[in-house]
Amino acid sequence: MVDPALVVAPAAVRAGVNATAGPTRKAILAATIGNALEFYDFITYGFFSIQVGRAFFPAHSEYASLMLSLGLFGAGFVARPIGGIVIGAYADRVGRRPAMMLSFALMGLAIIGLACIPSYAAIGIVAPILAVIARLVQGFSLGGEVGPTTAYLMEAADSRRRGLTVSWQGASQGLAGTVAALVGFTLSSLLPPAALDAYGWRVAFLLGAVTLPYGLWLRRNLPETLHTPEPAGTVAAADSESRGALMAASRRVLLLGLLVISAGSIASSVSSYMTTFAQHALHMRPSLAFAGGVISSLSGVIGYLGGGWLSDRVGRRPVMIAPALAHLLVMIPVFYWIVEARSGTALLVGAAINGVLAGSGASAFYAAMTESLPKRIRSGSFAAIYAIANAIFGGTTQLIVTWLTHATGSTMAPVGYMFVAAMVGIVARWLIVESAPAKARLGPSA
Template sequence: MPADTASGTTPRQLRRAVGAVALGNALEVYDFIIFGFMAVQIGNAFFPSQSAYASLMGSLATFAVGFIGRPLGAHWLGRHADRHGRKPALLLTMVLMGIGLAGVSLTPGYAQIGVAAPVIVVFARLLQGVAMGGEIGISTSYLIELAGEAERGRVTSMQATSQGISNVAATLIGVVISLSIGPEALGAWGWRVALGLGLLILPLTLVMRHSLPETHGPTMVVRHDHGKAGATELMSANSPLRAMILGAILIGAGTIGQYCTIYTATFAQATLHLSSTVGLAASLAGATGQLFGAIGGGWTCDRFGRKPAMVAPFVVGLFLPVPLFAWIIAAPGLTSLAFSTFAISLSTGLVYPAVYVTIAEALPKAQRAHRFAMVYALPVTVFGGSTQLLLTWLLHVTGTPMAVAWLRTAIVLISLLAMAQLRESHPSRQLRPAFA
């Protein structure tokens, strides 16, 4: 295949590089989702107690350790990527994730090795959090530096798309395994199979990432767009500080929205008194909506500009939660819950490829991986671990399922206010007055 003279890489090399980053990103997200899905079984294996509540709390506390590790990973791995290059940092995140994944899925239970079991699992979970904290900032920086000016949104959206694919896959695998082998086998070994599937993908990911071209350092690939050097340093109408502050607000709001979707299975059972099957099906619908949104969002932010791609879906999304949740309350069931979760998640998924690109375009290359990783990790740490508690409290205090709709509406409104302060950063559209 002839070289792509506009970029210095062939289309095949570009696809391979994007695939290597997306596959590793998907693996890390898959592990986090499966761990949450199997929390009861993991609690029984490593935190046995006469109280089912105590076992579950031990497992959820271990899950939370992964969030604590994210800022640590964002700081350490992000600085490593800025100093030594994106490729070695992307390899390091995979090694750490592999060690953590093996530690959780292969460690014998408390019944076999006693207190060493939960100690090993907590440490393994911390390593996974460190890896995840660095992965997002480094992979986003790498993708936007690899992409040409006209395709930054589509290429960078693969980060969000891979998360969506992983979310759908993890939900399906969890449901299939749990239904296929029964609760007893699931608690004995099934959860290990679900987690261990990620280990099968790890060697392929390491091989693919080892062949990545470098975008930061003396061996970097320099992409050009129509004769203009656009890869070594991006230009943006937003200052780094503006992009970081507003980006943190948007990512925090997006995290709350995502965990509202994850909470759907619990909401269906505890509040609407529907079956677990309905709740899981609705969660799957939400994950599918996020996936379709991520795919479409990358294209729209390249075609229409960053700001329209952010604002338009959320203007629609502002008017979705209240009527949709009113329908859910009036006619609780699979149709109303799955459709509503899909529609709201789709509107959210459309937004975030443009958010990621806007933040990354404003950051200087020498500090991009570290700064983006911190902007992403801190809001996710704060709201990822607290949103489901907040939802449970709101539903208890208000006594109405509409509390979820009010929270979703509030975060969309806050997001729109933050978006209003951002400037258009698409290089060919910064002078246009619309949405400026």
């Protein structure tokens, strides 16, 4: 007898999404291309925050200009919760595909807009105002991106390979970060500092926006998963239950998810900031700093995919917890080595360790969260907690660690902030219930 939970609507089968084979490569690419563009922008801004500051916020000191630039970076996170709630809920009501189309279109237009705004020297105060508007639009779209796409990957996947399929959400970040770091490395190697300030950083942003037409075309042809039967191993919910009741029943999962994502957001922001930190605080060559970003991102891809694959076999909780504990143990020694040695070897090895350990635990967490939420609130609730965590911590981390480094005079300030967040994240991961179909069956109250 065929398990009804493994039956998929004929339209989805014709489009290449089915319960045995999972989504096609094209469908995975379509679902993750927006997240990749998001992370490309995130990494690129972190790499070029000094140059962006000089373009829009000329100041008497390098520190003041950098702080204003990081403030603009944080402005993009202000609108994320709104985008997460609005676009995420839209995906739960209307469908994953239209929500993904909307978020990706807004995202691409905002990136192009930021890259094309004239400098402060050309149009005065209008320049930073337009830059803030572009970042707010971008933040709104990015807030609504992760919920629908992660829900789509989970719903389209074969239940036996759900962890690996969902891990492409994080792996796309690593791949995009690799491309961003390579672009930054190339531009910083080929262009003199004056050219980087004038137009080099703009070229980096526009290169990411090249994916906009292709991404829209891919997403337009995605099969919808909102109305397909739920696969085995996911939380069931009665049709009569309201969204409010479902949210209340899932409050424990949502709170724990918020804590894990907050800790991960701080770690990701500190890792992204390392390129700026290596140049600004450790006085390393820009090309070496960008090389560290390349290694960190590539190792993150390995960590995400490896962690997702392993979580399908041994369960979500072991893969969420073990790498996080290992990361906590090596975090301070590795960072101290980088700061004291100030060498390429220390920076590259440290970046590799950080990428593998952070990525492997995160992919298992993404799968666990989406499996633990009912379909009718999966996209909106996940998008909301993701956006809120990133708005509070992702948008402020680089600003905080820059201030901490400046105020204390200690180059160890960033890792201290990350260490405290990591401890909170580990406790939250420990409390999350196992959700992998191979290891557990979730009941309605899980």
